[in-house]
Amino acid sequence: MTDIATRETRAVAATGGRRRQGAGPRRHSVGPRAGTIAAFLTPFFLPFVLFYLVPVGYAIWQSFLVVRRTGGQFGTSYTTFGGFEQYVQVFQNAEFRASIGRIALFGIVQVPVMLFVALIMALLLDTPLLRLKSFFRIAAFMPYAVPGVIAAIMWSYLYSPQLSPIVDLLKDIGLQPDFLGPGAVLWSAANVSTWLWTGYNMLIMFSALQSIPQELYEAAKLDGASNWTIAWQIKVPIIAPSIILTTV
Structure with a gap:
């Protein structure tokens, strides 16, 4: 029995040795894998x-350049490095600062609404x-596939006070909507953005839901x-990681 155990130990050691010797070349396979990934x-x-x-970098460089003239308004113009001169002028503009506030409000309201609707749609599609x-x-993903020009024409028609059947319907019940007015145009744009992107984000969440093992649901149902x-x-x-991904 001792001899048999000794032979088995030697065989295992020899096999392990061969495996360790064979494991060496695998370290050199990183190069081909890196080439495939590249x-x-x-x-x-x-x-x-x-x-x-490259275009973004070029635009940033152009933002630091200013055009100056010699000899008055009709003199010779030349381009020179102005540093943050244009940035200072822009941020001193009250209308520009107000526009930043409107965009921030747009994102704070539109993004959570869009993702909440996308999550509800994904959960509904995942139910048996x-x-x-x-x-x-x-049908939910279709708006994302619509070209931007077509979407703009369609929504401009739906928002138009003279052409929109939605506006006519609301007027018939006593409302006077002005989707393109100063107080509503931001939310009209948010509505278009939500319509375009909800299906896209829903598909990401739905794909994450499909990867959840069904055994978890069965165990939960057994627990009542x-x-x-x-x-x-x-x-x-x-699916919280997918929700964070769509939020970003």
């Missing part, structure tokens, strides 16, 4: 650098009680959890 990423990063980072899931999923409890105490916490 090959897949290059088609994205090359246009990203050329058509996004819903029929025609494919139809509703495509309702569909409402499963949705808000199991599904939402698990």
Whole structure:
């Protein structure tokens, strides 16, 4: 028995030794993997650098340049480095500061509303009680696929006081909406943005919901959890990373 155990120990040691010897070349496979990763990423990063980072960088450089003239208004113009001169002039403009406040208000209100609607839609699509899931999923995602020009024409028609059937309907019940007025145009734009992007964010959340193991739902139901409890105490916490991603 001792001889058998000794032979087995030696065999295991020899096998482990061979495995350790064979594990050496695997360390050198990082290079080919890195090359494969670079090959897949290059088609994205090359246009990203050329058509996004380079123009943004050039625009930032241009913002530090100012045009000056010699010899009065009709003199010779030349471009020179002005530092933060233009930034100082812009931030001293009251209308520009007010526009920043409007954009901040737009984001504070529109983003939570859009993500909440997207989350509700994703939870509804993930319920086993819903029929025609494919139809509703495509219908919710369809606005994202509509070209921006077409969306602008469509919503300008719906907001137009002279053409919109929605405006006519609201007038018939005694309301006088002015979607393009000074007090409502910001929220009209927010409505268009919500319509365009809700389906896109819903699809990200729905994909995360599809990756949750069904065993969790079955265990929760055995413990007496309702569909409402499963949705808000199991599904939402698990897909929190996806919600954070869509928020960013």
